[in-house]
Amino acid sequence: MRHLMSPLDFSVDELEKLFDLANDIEKNREKYSHACNGKKLATCFYEPSTRTRLSFESAMLSLGGSVLGFSDANSSSAAKGESVSDTIRMISCYADICAMRHPKEGAPMVASTHSRIPVINAGDGGHQHPTQTLTDLLTIRSLKGRLNNFTIGLCGDLKFGRTVHSLINALSRYDNITFIFVSPEELRIPEYITDNLKEQNIPYKEVISLEEVMPELDLLYMTRVQRERFFNEEDYVRLKDFYILNKEKMSLAKPDMLVLHPLPRVNEISVEVDDDERAVYFKQVQYGVYVRMALILTLLEIDVNSL
Amino acid sequence: MLNVGKIHEGFVLDHIKAGKSLSLYHHLQLDKKDCTVAMIMNAKSEKMGKKDILKVECDIEEMDMDVLAVIDHNITVNVIKDGEIVAKKELTLPKEIKNIYKCKNPRCISSIEQELPHIFVLDEKKEVYRCKYCEEKTRQEL
Numbered sequence: 001m002r003h004l005m006s007p008l009d010f011s012v013d014e015l016e017k018l019f020d021l022a023n024d025i026e027k028n029r030e031k032y033s034h035a036c037n038g039k040k041l042a043t044c045f046y047e048p049s050t051r052t053r054l055s056f057e058s059a060m061l062s063l064g065g066s067v068l069g070f071s072d073a074n075s076s077s078a079a080k081g082e083s084v085s086d087t088i089r090m091i092s093c094y095a096d097i098c099a100m101r102h103p104k105e106g107a108p109m110v111a112s113t114h115s116r117i118p119v120i121n122a123g124d125g126g127h128q129h130p131t132q133t134l135t136d137l138l139t140i141r142s143l144k145g146r147l148n149n150f151t152i153g154l155c156g157d158l159k160f161g162r163t164v165h166s167l168i169n170a171l172s173r174y175d176n177i178t179f180i181f182v183s184p185e186e187l188r189i190p191e192y193i194t195d196n197l198k199e200q201n202i203p204y205k206e207v208i209s210l211e212e213v214m215p216e217l218d219l220l221y222m223t224r225v226q227r228e229r230f231f232n233e234e235d236y237v238r239l240k241d242f243y244i245l246n247k248e249k250m251s252l253a254k255p256d257m258l259v260l261h262p263l264p265r266v267n268e269i270s271v272e273v274d275d276d277e278r279a280v281y282f283k284q285v286q287y288g289v290y291v292r293m294a295l296i297l298t299l300l301e302i303d304v305n306s307l
Numbered sequence: 308m309l310n311v312g313k314i315h316e317g318f319v320l321d322h323i324k325a326g327k328s329l330s331l332y333h334h335l336q337l338d339k340k341d342c343t344v345a346m347i348m349n350a351k352s353e354k355m356g357k358k359d360i361l362k363v364e365c366d367i368e369e370m371d372m373d374v375l376a377v378i379d380h381n382i383t384v385n386v387i388k389d390g391e392i393v394a395k396k397e398l399t400l401p402k403e404i405k406n407i408y409k410c411k412n413p414r415c416i417s418s419i420e421q422e423l424p425h426i427f428v429l430d431e432k433k434e435v436y437r438c439k440y441c442e443e444k445t446r447q448e449l
Binding site for chain 1: 417
Protein backbone atom coordinates (compact mmCIF):
# COMPACT_ATOMS: atom_id res chain seq x y z
CA MET A 1 0.00 0.00 0.00
CA ARG A 2 1.29 3.44 -0.94
CA HIS A 3 0.61 6.90 0.41
CA LEU A 4 1.43 10.31 -1.01
CA MET A 5 3.18 12.64 1.38
CA SER A 6 5.52 14.64 -0.85
CA PRO A 7 5.67 15.21 -4.61
CA LEU A 8 9.05 13.49 -4.60
CA ASP A 9 7.50 10.23 -3.33
CA PHE A 10 6.93 9.34 -6.98
CA SER A 11 9.88 8.82 -9.30
CA VAL A 12 10.00 10.67 -12.61
CA ASP A 13 8.90 7.46 -14.37
CA GLU A 14 6.00 6.95 -11.97
CA LEU A 15 4.94 10.54 -12.53
CA GLU A 16 4.99 9.98 -16.29
CA LYS A 17 2.60 7.05 -15.84
CA LEU A 18 0.37 9.10 -13.55
CA PHE A 19 0.24 11.99 -16.02
CA ASP A 20 -0.43 9.64 -18.95
CA LEU A 21 -3.34 8.25 -17.00
CA ALA A 22 -4.59 11.77 -16.17
CA ASN A 23 -4.44 12.69 -19.87
CA ASP A 24 -6.33 9.54 -20.79
CA ILE A 25 -8.99 10.45 -18.22
CA GLU A 26 -9.19 13.91 -19.79
CA LYS A 27 -9.91 12.37 -23.18
CA ASN A 28 -12.18 9.52 -22.03
CA ARG A 29 -14.17 10.73 -19.04
CA GLU A 30 -16.91 8.16 -19.64
CA LYS A 31 -14.50 5.23 -19.57
CA TYR A 32 -13.50 6.06 -16.00
CA SER A 33 -16.90 7.10 -14.70
CA HIS A 34 -17.49 3.82 -12.82
CA ALA A 35 -13.88 2.90 -12.07
CA CYS A 36 -14.35 3.45 -8.33
CA ASN A 37 -17.87 2.11 -7.93
CA GLY A 38 -18.42 1.14 -4.31
CA LYS A 39 -15.23 2.88 -3.12
CA LYS A 40 -15.28 5.67 -0.59
CA LEU A 41 -12.97 8.65 -0.19
CA ALA A 42 -12.73 10.26 3.25
CA THR A 43 -11.81 13.94 3.16
CA CYS A 44 -10.42 14.74 6.60
CA PHE A 45 -9.91 18.48 6.60
CA TYR A 46 -8.77 19.81 9.96
CA GLU A 47 -8.66 23.30 8.48
CA PRO A 48 -10.91 24.74 5.83
CA SER A 49 -9.76 24.53 2.23
CA THR A 50 -12.78 24.54 0.01
CA ARG A 51 -10.89 24.36 -3.25
CA THR A 52 -8.72 21.36 -2.46
CA ARG A 53 -11.53 19.48 -0.75
CA LEU A 54 -13.96 20.05 -3.61
CA SER A 55 -11.31 19.01 -6.11
CA PHE A 56 -10.80 15.70 -4.28
CA GLU A 57 -14.54 15.16 -3.94
CA SER A 58 -15.16 15.99 -7.58
CA ALA A 59 -12.39 13.55 -8.56
CA MET A 60 -13.86 10.69 -6.54
CA LEU A 61 -17.44 11.39 -7.70
CA SER A 62 -16.24 11.50 -11.32
CA LEU A 63 -14.83 8.00 -10.80
CA GLY A 64 -18.19 6.72 -9.57
CA GLY A 65 -17.10 6.54 -5.94
CA SER A 66 -18.59 8.33 -2.97
CA VAL A 67 -17.21 10.72 -0.38
CA LEU A 68 -17.54 11.35 3.32
CA GLY A 69 -15.60 13.47 5.76
CA PHE A 70 -15.36 16.69 7.70
CA SER A 71 -14.27 20.12 6.62
CA ASP A 72 -12.91 21.69 9.77
CA ALA A 73 -11.51 20.46 13.05
CA ASN A 74 -14.47 21.73 15.08
CA SER A 75 -16.80 19.29 13.41
CA SER A 76 -14.52 16.32 14.04
CA SER A 77 -13.48 14.57 17.20
CA ALA A 78 -10.18 16.49 17.08
CA ALA A 79 -12.16 19.16 18.93
CA LYS A 80 -12.55 16.60 21.75
CA GLY A 81 -8.83 16.01 21.74
CA GLU A 82 -8.61 12.86 19.63
CA SER A 83 -5.18 12.20 18.16
CA VAL A 84 -4.57 11.95 14.43
CA SER A 85 -3.46 8.33 14.81
CA ASP A 86 -6.74 7.38 16.52
CA THR A 87 -8.80 9.26 13.95
CA ILE A 88 -7.15 7.51 11.00
CA ARG A 89 -7.66 4.09 12.59
CA MET A 90 -11.35 4.89 12.73
CA ILE A 91 -11.43 6.36 9.20
CA SER A 92 -9.72 3.18 7.95
CA CYS A 93 -12.90 1.33 8.91
CA TYR A 94 -15.15 3.78 7.09
CA ALA A 95 -13.38 4.50 3.81
CA ASP A 96 -11.02 3.04 1.19
CA ILE A 97 -8.75 6.07 0.79
CA CYS A 98 -8.23 9.30 2.72
CA ALA A 99 -7.21 12.83 1.77
CA MET A 100 -6.02 14.74 4.82
CA ARG A 101 -5.44 18.46 5.31
CA HIS A 102 -4.04 19.48 8.67
CA PRO A 103 -2.55 22.71 10.04
CA LYS A 104 0.27 20.78 11.75
CA GLU A 105 3.24 19.76 9.63
CA GLY A 106 3.68 16.02 9.34
CA ALA A 107 0.15 15.13 10.51
CA PRO A 108 -0.70 13.14 7.35
CA MET A 109 2.57 11.23 7.73
CA VAL A 110 1.65 10.28 11.29
CA ALA A 111 -1.75 9.21 9.96
CA SER A 112 -0.14 7.09 7.24
CA THR A 113 1.87 5.10 9.76
CA HIS A 114 -1.33 4.00 11.53
CA SER A 115 -3.57 3.67 8.52
CA ARG A 116 -4.92 0.60 6.78
CA ILE A 117 -5.90 2.70 3.74
CA PRO A 118 -3.82 4.96 1.45
CA VAL A 119 -3.43 8.49 2.82
CA ILE A 120 -2.94 11.50 0.58
CA ASN A 121 -1.42 14.62 2.08
CA ALA A 122 -3.81 17.38 1.03
CA GLY A 123 -1.64 20.05 2.66
CA ASP A 124 0.09 20.07 6.04
CA GLY A 125 0.70 23.60 7.30
CA GLY A 126 3.56 25.29 5.49
CA HIS A 127 5.20 21.97 4.74
CA GLN A 128 3.93 20.05 1.69
CA HIS A 129 0.99 20.16 -0.68
CA PRO A 130 1.88 17.43 -3.17
CA THR A 131 -1.35 17.35 -5.17
CA GLN A 132 -0.90 21.04 -5.98
CA THR A 133 2.56 20.28 -7.35
CA LEU A 134 1.22 17.32 -9.35
CA THR A 135 -1.46 19.66 -10.71
CA ASP A 136 1.17 22.22 -11.74
CA LEU A 137 3.32 19.58 -13.42
CA LEU A 138 0.37 18.01 -15.26
CA THR A 139 -0.77 21.44 -16.47
CA ILE A 140 2.69 22.27 -17.82
CA ARG A 141 3.16 18.85 -19.39
CA SER A 142 -0.29 18.82 -20.99
CA LEU A 143 -0.09 22.33 -22.42
CA LYS A 144 3.59 22.42 -23.35
CA GLY A 145 4.08 18.73 -24.10
CA ARG A 146 7.18 18.46 -21.93
CA LEU A 147 8.63 19.04 -18.47
CA ASN A 148 12.17 19.93 -19.55
CA ASN A 149 13.87 22.82 -21.36
CA PHE A 150 12.13 25.75 -19.74
CA THR A 151 12.89 29.10 -18.25
CA ILE A 152 10.35 29.48 -15.48
CA GLY A 153 9.71 32.66 -13.54
CA LEU A 154 8.28 32.34 -10.05
CA CYS A 155 6.84 35.57 -8.80
CA GLY A 156 5.47 36.94 -5.55
CA ASP A 157 5.88 35.42 -2.11
CA LEU A 158 8.83 33.11 -2.59
CA LYS A 159 9.74 33.06 1.08
CA PHE A 160 6.65 31.44 2.55
CA GLY A 161 5.13 30.03 -0.64
CA ARG A 162 4.96 26.30 -0.05
CA THR A 163 3.67 25.57 -3.56
CA VAL A 164 6.65 27.38 -5.04
CA HIS A 165 9.18 25.43 -2.95
CA SER A 166 7.56 22.12 -3.89
CA LEU A 167 7.42 23.03 -7.58
CA ILE A 168 11.11 23.98 -7.61
CA ASN A 169 12.04 20.63 -6.02
CA ALA A 170 9.87 18.75 -8.49
CA LEU A 171 11.12 20.59 -11.59
CA SER A 172 14.75 20.24 -10.47
CA ARG A 173 14.52 16.59 -11.50
CA TYR A 174 14.06 17.53 -15.18
CA ASP A 175 16.75 18.63 -17.65
CA ASN A 176 17.62 22.14 -18.66
CA ILE A 177 15.37 24.14 -16.37
CA THR A 178 16.33 27.72 -15.53
CA PHE A 179 14.64 29.40 -12.59
CA ILE A 180 14.08 33.12 -12.31
CA PHE A 181 12.91 34.23 -8.88
CA VAL A 182 11.00 37.50 -8.89
CA SER A 183 10.24 38.89 -5.45
CA PRO A 184 10.65 41.90 -3.21
CA GLU A 185 13.66 41.73 -0.89
CA GLU A 186 11.48 40.75 2.10
CA LEU A 187 9.98 37.73 0.34
CA ARG A 188 13.09 36.29 -1.30
CA ILE A 189 13.48 32.60 -1.92
CA PRO A 190 15.06 30.87 1.14
CA GLU A 191 18.78 30.27 0.95
CA TYR A 192 18.48 26.51 1.45
CA ILE A 193 16.64 26.28 -1.86
CA THR A 194 19.20 28.31 -3.82
CA ASP A 195 21.96 26.29 -2.10
CA ASN A 196 20.33 23.10 -3.37
CA LEU A 197 20.15 24.51 -6.89
CA LYS A 198 23.83 25.51 -6.77
CA GLU A 199 24.79 22.02 -5.65
CA GLN A 200 22.97 20.54 -8.62
CA ASN A 201 24.35 23.17 -11.05
CA ILE A 202 20.86 24.32 -11.92
CA PRO A 203 20.90 27.90 -13.23
CA TYR A 204 18.84 30.53 -11.43
CA LYS A 205 18.73 34.25 -10.87
CA GLU A 206 16.95 36.52 -8.45
CA VAL A 207 15.43 39.78 -9.63
CA ILE A 208 13.08 42.40 -8.29
CA SER A 209 11.53 43.63 -11.53
CA LEU A 210 9.09 41.37 -13.33
CA GLU A 211 9.06 43.50 -16.51
CA GLU A 212 12.77 43.04 -17.02
CA VAL A 213 12.56 39.25 -17.25
CA MET A 214 9.15 38.82 -18.92
CA PRO A 215 10.60 38.33 -22.45
CA GLU A 216 12.81 35.44 -21.25
CA LEU A 217 10.07 33.34 -19.70
CA ASP A 218 8.43 30.20 -21.04
CA LEU A 219 6.34 29.87 -17.89
CA LEU A 220 5.31 32.34 -15.22
CA TYR A 221 4.11 31.02 -11.88
CA MET A 222 2.35 33.74 -9.92
CA THR A 223 1.63 33.47 -6.20
CA ARG A 224 -0.46 35.31 -3.69
CA VAL A 225 1.07 37.23 -0.83
CA GLN A 226 -0.75 35.65 2.09
CA ARG A 227 -1.95 37.78 4.96
CA GLU A 228 -1.65 34.92 7.47
CA ARG A 229 2.12 34.67 6.88
CA PHE A 230 2.78 38.19 8.21
CA PHE A 231 3.24 39.28 11.76
CA ASN A 232 2.18 42.82 11.12
CA GLU A 233 -0.51 44.27 8.90
CA GLU A 234 1.73 47.12 7.64
CA ASP A 235 4.19 44.78 5.94
CA TYR A 236 1.36 42.82 4.39
CA VAL A 237 -0.32 45.93 2.99
CA ARG A 238 2.97 47.27 1.65
CA LEU A 239 3.93 44.04 -0.12
CA LYS A 240 0.64 42.67 -1.34
CA ASP A 241 0.45 45.01 -4.32
CA PHE A 242 4.13 44.74 -5.20
CA TYR A 243 3.45 42.66 -8.30
CA ILE A 244 0.32 42.92 -10.31
CA LEU A 245 0.29 41.12 -13.60
CA ASN A 246 -1.61 43.15 -16.17
CA LYS A 247 -2.03 43.40 -19.94
CA GLU A 248 0.92 45.74 -20.23
CA LYS A 249 3.31 43.27 -18.64
CA MET A 250 1.79 40.44 -20.65
CA SER A 251 2.60 42.33 -23.85
CA LEU A 252 6.30 41.87 -23.05
CA ALA A 253 6.00 38.09 -22.84
CA LYS A 254 6.53 35.43 -25.50
CA PRO A 255 3.40 34.55 -27.47
CA ASP A 256 3.42 31.01 -26.06
CA MET A 257 4.34 31.78 -22.48
CA LEU A 258 1.93 30.31 -19.93
CA VAL A 259 0.76 31.96 -16.70
CA LEU A 260 0.00 29.61 -13.83
CA HIS A 261 -1.32 30.39 -10.37
CA PRO A 262 -2.27 27.96 -7.56
CA LEU A 263 -5.31 30.18 -6.74
CA PRO A 264 -7.05 31.77 -4.96
CA ARG A 265 -5.97 35.01 -6.55
CA VAL A 266 -6.49 38.25 -4.70
CA ASN A 267 -5.33 41.04 -6.96
CA GLU A 268 -1.91 39.89 -8.19
CA ILE A 269 -3.34 39.04 -11.59
CA SER A 270 -5.57 41.69 -13.02
CA VAL A 271 -8.85 40.26 -14.34
CA GLU A 272 -8.08 41.76 -17.74
CA VAL A 273 -5.43 39.03 -18.12
CA ASP A 274 -8.04 36.26 -17.76
CA ASP A 275 -9.07 36.50 -21.41
CA ASP A 276 -5.49 36.12 -22.62
CA GLU A 277 -5.11 32.58 -23.90
CA ARG A 278 -1.75 32.33 -22.16
CA ALA A 279 -3.53 32.61 -18.79
CA VAL A 280 -4.11 28.98 -17.88
CA TYR A 281 -4.87 29.13 -14.15
CA PHE A 282 -8.45 28.05 -14.59
CA LYS A 283 -7.41 25.19 -16.85
CA GLN A 284 -5.00 24.32 -14.04
CA VAL A 285 -8.00 23.77 -11.73
CA GLN A 286 -9.42 21.27 -14.21
CA TYR A 287 -6.07 19.46 -14.42
CA GLY A 288 -6.15 19.35 -10.62
CA VAL A 289 -9.23 17.16 -10.80
CA TYR A 290 -7.72 14.89 -13.48
CA VAL A 291 -4.49 14.39 -11.56
CA ARG A 292 -6.39 13.60 -8.36
CA MET A 293 -8.52 11.09 -10.29
CA ALA A 294 -5.35 9.45 -11.60
CA LEU A 295 -3.85 9.49 -8.13
CA ILE A 296 -6.90 7.86 -6.51
CA LEU A 297 -6.91 5.12 -9.18
CA THR A 298 -3.18 4.56 -8.72
CA LEU A 299 -3.23 4.41 -4.92
CA LEU A 300 -6.32 2.18 -4.91
CA GLU A 301 -4.49 -0.04 -7.41
CA ILE A 302 -7.51 -0.10 -9.74
CA ASP A 303 -6.74 -2.04 -12.90
CA VAL A 304 -7.40 0.65 -15.50
CA ASN A 305 -6.65 -1.69 -18.41
CA SER A 306 -9.78 -3.68 -17.65
CA LEU A 307 -12.04 -0.62 -17.85
CA MET B 308 46.90 14.75 38.24
CA LEU B 309 44.06 12.63 39.53
CA ASN B 310 44.44 8.93 38.91
CA VAL B 311 41.62 6.56 38.25
CA GLY B 312 42.51 2.91 38.01
CA LYS B 313 42.05 0.55 35.09
CA ILE B 314 38.75 -1.13 34.54
CA HIS B 315 38.62 -4.86 34.04
CA GLU B 316 35.67 -5.38 31.72
CA GLY B 317 33.71 -2.68 29.93
CA PHE B 318 34.53 0.38 27.84
CA VAL B 319 36.24 3.74 28.03
CA LEU B 320 34.97 6.79 26.22
CA ASP B 321 37.88 9.09 25.54
CA HIS B 322 38.22 12.50 23.90
CA ILE B 323 34.84 13.68 25.11
CA LYS B 324 34.51 17.43 24.76
CA ALA B 325 35.22 18.94 28.18
CA GLY B 326 32.02 19.30 30.19
CA LYS B 327 29.98 16.89 28.08
CA SER B 328 30.47 13.70 30.08
CA LEU B 329 27.57 14.33 32.44
CA SER B 330 25.21 14.75 29.53
CA LEU B 331 26.58 11.53 28.00
CA TYR B 332 26.06 9.76 31.31
CA HIS B 333 22.38 10.61 31.18
CA HIS B 334 21.90 9.93 27.47
CA LEU B 335 23.50 6.49 27.81
CA GLN B 336 21.11 5.97 30.74
CA LEU B 337 23.98 4.92 32.97
CA ASP B 338 22.01 6.23 35.94
CA LYS B 339 19.62 3.31 35.40
CA LYS B 340 22.37 0.70 35.34
CA ASP B 341 23.98 -1.01 38.25
CA CYS B 342 27.57 -0.69 37.12
CA THR B 343 30.69 1.15 38.17
CA VAL B 344 31.23 4.42 36.35
CA ALA B 345 34.17 6.79 36.63
CA MET B 346 33.72 10.26 35.20
CA ILE B 347 36.84 12.30 34.72
CA MET B 348 36.25 15.90 33.81
CA ASN B 349 38.64 18.50 32.46
CA ALA B 350 41.55 16.11 32.09
CA LYS B 351 44.57 17.51 30.26
CA SER B 352 44.74 16.57 26.61
CA GLU B 353 47.42 17.30 24.04
CA LYS B 354 44.93 17.12 21.23
CA MET B 355 42.05 18.98 22.84
CA GLY B 356 43.53 21.03 25.65
CA LYS B 357 40.88 19.70 28.02
CA LYS B 358 38.71 16.64 27.72
CA ASP B 359 36.37 14.38 29.66
CA ILE B 360 36.70 10.60 30.01
CA LEU B 361 34.07 8.07 31.01
CA LYS B 362 35.04 4.62 32.25
CA VAL B 363 32.19 2.17 32.46
CA GLU B 364 32.28 -1.37 33.80
CA CYS B 365 29.49 -2.86 31.73
CA ASP B 366 29.17 -4.88 28.53
CA ILE B 367 29.20 -2.47 25.60
CA GLU B 368 26.63 -4.60 23.77
CA GLU B 369 24.07 -3.60 26.38
CA MET B 370 24.45 0.04 25.45
CA ASP B 371 22.70 2.06 22.78
CA MET B 372 25.77 3.72 21.32
CA ASP B 373 23.84 5.62 18.61
CA VAL B 374 23.52 8.60 20.84
CA LEU B 375 27.32 8.88 21.16
CA ALA B 376 27.86 9.63 17.50
CA VAL B 377 25.04 12.14 17.57
CA ILE B 378 26.58 14.01 20.49
CA ASP B 379 30.12 13.95 19.14
CA HIS B 380 31.47 11.49 16.61
CA ASN B 381 35.04 12.36 17.57
CA ILE B 382 34.69 10.41 20.82
CA THR B 383 37.00 7.39 20.97
CA VAL B 384 35.42 4.18 22.20
CA ASN B 385 37.82 1.63 23.66
CA VAL B 386 36.45 -1.80 24.49
CA ILE B 387 38.18 -3.35 27.51
CA LYS B 388 38.51 -7.04 28.33
CA ASP B 389 40.73 -8.39 31.09
CA GLY B 390 42.02 -4.90 31.71
CA GLU B 391 43.28 -4.44 28.14
CA ILE B 392 41.97 -2.55 25.14
CA VAL B 393 40.72 -5.24 22.76
CA ALA B 394 38.90 -3.11 20.22
CA LYS B 395 38.17 0.44 19.17
CA LYS B 396 34.66 1.12 18.02
CA GLU B 397 34.01 3.44 15.09
CA LEU B 398 31.20 5.88 15.61
CA THR B 399 28.92 6.54 12.68
CA LEU B 400 25.91 8.79 12.62
CA PRO B 401 22.78 6.62 12.82
CA LYS B 402 20.25 7.06 10.00
CA GLU B 403 17.39 7.53 12.42
CA ILE B 404 17.27 8.48 16.08
CA LYS B 405 14.34 8.25 18.41
CA ASN B 406 13.57 10.44 21.42
CA ILE B 407 17.05 11.93 21.61
CA TYR B 408 16.14 15.31 20.17
CA LYS B 409 12.76 16.94 20.62
CA CYS B 410 11.29 18.80 17.67
CA LYS B 411 10.99 22.47 18.62
CA ASN B 412 8.90 23.48 15.64
CA PRO B 413 5.59 24.68 17.11
CA ARG B 414 3.87 23.89 13.80
CA CYS B 415 5.00 20.25 13.90
CA ILE B 416 2.45 17.51 14.65
CA SER B 417 4.83 16.20 17.31
CA SER B 418 3.97 19.28 19.39
CA ILE B 419 0.40 18.04 19.94
CA GLU B 420 0.08 14.36 19.05
CA GLN B 421 -0.16 12.19 22.14
CA GLU B 422 2.83 9.92 22.83
CA LEU B 423 4.29 10.40 19.37
CA PRO B 424 7.99 9.46 19.40
CA HIS B 425 10.30 12.28 18.33
CA ILE B 426 12.08 10.74 15.38
CA PHE B 427 14.89 12.48 13.51
CA VAL B 428 16.31 11.32 10.23
CA LEU B 429 19.86 11.97 9.08
CA ASP B 430 20.22 14.27 6.10
CA GLU B 431 23.44 12.66 4.92
CA LYS B 432 24.38 15.39 2.48
CA LYS B 433 24.30 18.06 5.14
CA GLU B 434 25.16 15.92 8.19
CA VAL B 435 22.16 17.30 10.07
CA TYR B 436 19.15 15.65 11.59
CA ARG B 437 15.69 16.56 10.39
CA CYS B 438 12.40 15.85 12.10
CA LYS B 439 10.75 12.91 10.35
CA TYR B 440 7.40 14.69 10.37
CA CYS B 441 8.04 18.35 9.55
CA GLU B 442 11.61 18.04 8.15
CA GLU B 443 12.78 20.97 10.27
CA LYS B 444 16.45 20.55 11.07
CA THR B 445 17.45 20.44 14.67
CA ARG B 446 19.71 23.10 16.08
CA GLN B 447 19.85 21.57 19.53
CA GLU B 448 23.03 20.63 21.29
CA LEU B 449 22.91 17.59 23.46
